[in-house]
Amino acid sequence: MRIFGLLLTSCVLVLVMVSSIIFGVTDIPLSTVWDSFIHNTGSREHLVIQTTRVPRALIAASVGACLAVAGAVMQVITRNPIASPSTFGVNSGAAFAIVMASGLLGISGLQAYSVAALVGAAISGGIVFLLGSIGRDGMTPIKITLAGASMAAFFSSLTQGIMLSNGKMFDQLLFWLVGSVAGREMSMLTTAIPYMLVGMILALLVSRHLNVLAMGDDVAQGLGQRTAHIKWIAAAAVILLAGGSVAVAGPIAFVGIIVPHIARYLIGSDYRWVLPYSALFGAILLVSADIGSRYIAMPKEVPVGVMTAVIGVPFFVYIARKGKRLA
Amino acid sequence: MSKFISLRSDKFSYLFEKKHGWVTLALLAATILIMIISTGIGSQYISPINVIRAVFGHGSAMNDVIVNQLRLPRIVIAVLIGASLAVAGAVLQGIVRNPLASPDVTGITEGASLGAVLFMFLFSDSVSIHWMPLMSIACAFGVTFLLYILAWKQGVSPLRLVLIGTGLSAAFKSVSYMLIISGPLILASKSLTFMTGSIYGASWNNDVLNLLPWVGVLLPLTWLQARHVNVLALGDEVATGTGARVQRHRLILLLLSVALAGAAVAIGGAVTFIGLMAPHMARKLVGPSFGNLLPVSALIGAILLLIADLIARTAFLPLDVPAGVFTAAIGAPFFLYMLYRYRNQA
Numbered sequence: 001m002r003i004f005g006l007l008l009t010s011c012v013l014v015l016v017m018v019s020s021i022i023f024g025v026t027d028i029p030l031s032t033v034w035d036s037f038i039h040n041t042g043s044r045e046h047l048v049i050q051t052t053r054v055p056r057a058l059i060a061a062s063v064g065a066c067l068a069v070a071g072a073v074m075q076v077i078t079r080n081p082i083a084s085p086s087t088f089g090v091n092s093g094a095a096f097a098i099v100m101a102s103g104l105l106g107i108s109g110l111q112a113y114s115v116a117a118l119v120g121a122a123i124s125g126g127i128v129f130l131l132g133s134i135g136r137d138g139m140t141p142i143k144i145t146l147a148g149a150s151m152a153a154f155f156s157s158l159t160q161g162i163m164l165s166n167g168k169m170f171d172q173l174l175f176w177l178v179g180s181v182a183g184r185e186m187s188m189l190t191t192a193i194p195y196m197l198v199g200m201i202l203a204l205l206v207s208r209h210l211n212v213l214a215m216g217d218d219v220a221q222g223l224g225q226r227t228a229h230i231k232w233i234a235a236a237a238v239i240l241l242a243g244g245s246v247a248v249a250g251p252i253a254f255v256g257i258i259v260p261h262i263a264r265y266l267i268g269s270d271y272r273w274v275l276p277y278s279a280l281f282g283a284i285l286l287v288s289a290d291i292g293s294r295y296i297a298m299p300k301e302v303p304v305g306v307m308t309a310v311i312g313v314p315f316f317v318y319i320a321r322k323g324k325r326l327a
Numbered sequence: 328m329s330k331f332i333s334l335r336s337d338k339f340s341y342l343f344e345k346k347h348g349w350v351t352l353a354l355l356a357a358t359i360l361i362m363i364i365s366t367g368i369g370s371q372y373i374s375p376i377n378v379i380r381a382v383f384g385h386g387s388a389m390n391d392v393i394v395n396q397l398r399l400p401r402i403v404i405a406v407l408i409g410a411s412l413a414v415a416g417a418v419l420q421g422i423v424r425n426p427l428a429s430p431d432v433t434g435i436t437e438g439a440s441l442g443a444v445l446f447m448f449l450f451s452d453s454v455s456i457h458w459m460p461l462m463s464i465a466c467a468f469g470v471t472f473l474l475y476i477l478a479w480k481q482g483v484s485p486l487r488l489v490l491i492g493t494g495l496s497a498a499f500k501s502v503s504y505m506l507i508i509s510g511p512l513i514l515a516s517k518s519l520t521f522m523t524g525s526i527y528g529a530s531w532n533n534d535v536l537n538l539l540p541w542v543g544v545l546l547p548l549t550w551l552q553a554r555h556v557n558v559l560a561l562g563d564e565v566a567t568g569t570g571a572r573v574q575r576h577r578l579i580l581l582l583l584s585v586a587l588a589g590a591a592v593a594i595g596g597a598v599t600f601i602g603l604m605a606p607h608m609a610r611k612l613v614g615p616s617f618g619n620l621l622p623v624s625a626l627i628g629a630i631l632l633l634i635a636d637l638i639a640r641t642a643f644l645p646l647d648v649p650a651g652v653f654t655a656a657i658g659a660p661f662f663l664y665m666l667y668r669y670r671n672q673a
Contacts, residue, residue: 135670154659161652316494
């Protein structure tokens with residue numbers, strides 16, 4: 001049953017990705033898309049498909065999947081329903097690291113950006129995690145939220161400061177800073193995809209153990225699980241996934257919060273299934289949000305990070321209001 | 328002789344502990360001193376004596392222009408904004424009963440800053456800049472209203488207020504970014520500077536006179552409400568037990584705090600962390616009673632922003648870095664320390 005659902009969701013994802021290639025400022029007929037793969041004539045339309053539309057769909061799908069899985073894993077290991085790469089300041093830390101690397105240290109190149117993003121993600125995520133979990137009653141949602149929000153404010157002020165004092169970077173980075181999947185080249189994805197894949201595999205490998213961990217540290221330890229090991233592996237997965245996606249698309253918020261909740265609502269709390277479903281749902285969400293972003297202010301495009309924020313806030317409010325597990 | 332100075336009437340009362348009078352006076356003196364010294368420092372150094380002469384109209388012609396036209400407005404604006412943000416933060420921490428709350432964490436700053444960015448994009452050609460604070464305050468109120476409704480569930484709990492505030496804050500920030508990206512580049516850099524918080528190029532007409540009425544009315548009003556913050560800070564049950572109308576006073580105080588933050592943001596942009604730091608430092612000095620806490624917070628807030636702005640405009644000459652970068656650079660480690668200190672409370 002669940003396998004069937006997974007297949008169905010994959011079909012939906014393919015459908016959405018194909019629409020993402022077809023629809024835009026100029027709609028391209030499906031046959032032309034097909035032609036561009038089978039016998040590419042190098043015409044303008046084929047060029048647009050191969051260099052713009054296809055990479056964009058692929059990037060949106062992989063970033064969405066990564067963020068959603070990262071969020072799902074974080075929600076288990078912190079036992080906190082609002083954990084996600086953006087609330088933990090992981091995204092803004094990664095963004096700051098990239099701006100810092102290119103602005104102050106003069107480093108450029110996609111590979112270097114990816115590494116910088118990972119380091120930034122690890123540092124800020126680690127600080128927030130530490131600060132959120134000190135104290136008698138352990139990790140409470142309010143502590144995590146405050147720590148995450150303030151680290152995000154900190155990093156984004158510094159990021160903006162660096163950008164403002166360096167005019168050349170300003171135009172380049174501004175669009176990236178909001179989170180967008182437009183205008184990215186395929187090479188950006190191919191540089192980051194190894195990190196994403198390793199993160200994804202790590203997450204799927206520990207998914208069985210996450211089920212046990214979800215019952216709480218005490219129970220998990222009582223059942224003989226080495227919780228520290230599992231948490232470290234899971235944290236590494238989160239950093240690879242979140243850092244990789246920020247390196248490609250910039251900080252995109254709320255996907256990591258929403259999607260795991262939807263996945264859990266639909267298929268229960270078995271993380272062996274929640275993670276793959278989250279990946280697919282996340283991909284579908286981001287690709288569709290990206291399609292929507294082309295139509296809101298045509299012919300201009302709204303960055304997809306804004307779309308997810310606007311979609312995500314009502315959901316976030318709903319989770320915060322439900323509140324039983326929060327307080 | 329009584330230990331307190333108290334002002335009373337039917338509607339208002341204000342209590343000030345005398346033993347903290349000296350601290351307050353000392354801070355006041357320090358603020359004025361820093362104002363004078365900081366006015367003198369810049370690409371052209373002017374000695375404190377000459378600054379005072381120029382302020383009272385006895386300086387040389389050049390000093391007069393530099394001091395009175397160029398530097399003093401910026402110094403005065405730093406004081407006003409720092410004080411407003413600090414008081415807004417102090418009140419918010421009292422009513423939310425969380426030492427880690429501040430206008431920036433709850434989304435009020437971002438809302439106000441979105442208002443100002445909207446204003447720049449929609450009306451900057453057609454409407455006088457004097458209306459910007461109004462727009463920004465209106466947006467801050469709108470945000471608070473939204474926040475209040477969304478967090479309301481048989482009363483507003485501090486936890487929901489903060490959680491939902493951070494969510495809204497993220498959304499506003501991305502909408503502001505969207506405006507910035509979609510507009511012309513010249514506005515982009517202006518708005519991004521604004522979102523970081525900067526008082527670069529402040530002038531008497533556009534900034535000081537624009538902000539002064541708001542601060543002049545709102546600050547005293549807030550101080551008259553100080554006793555209600557004291558009661559609310561005891562917690563909902565106790566406050567209700569003492570006969571306070573908890574939800575009503577919380578709303579009034581929240582509105583005051585929002586108006587102060589909104590006005591400050593309209594002029595100075597999203598200067599972060601002052602609303603968080605100043606009240607804590609003040610509490611260390613004069614304890615938790617808001618009669619003393621509010622004026623002292625205001626002074627400390629003013630000093631913090633003065634220093635941050637001094638660093639911002641002198642450290643990287645000829646670059647004028649937004650002051651918000653430095654308040655964040657000092658503020659975030661401070662916040663981390665606070666979070667560590669209150670680890671068992673938050």
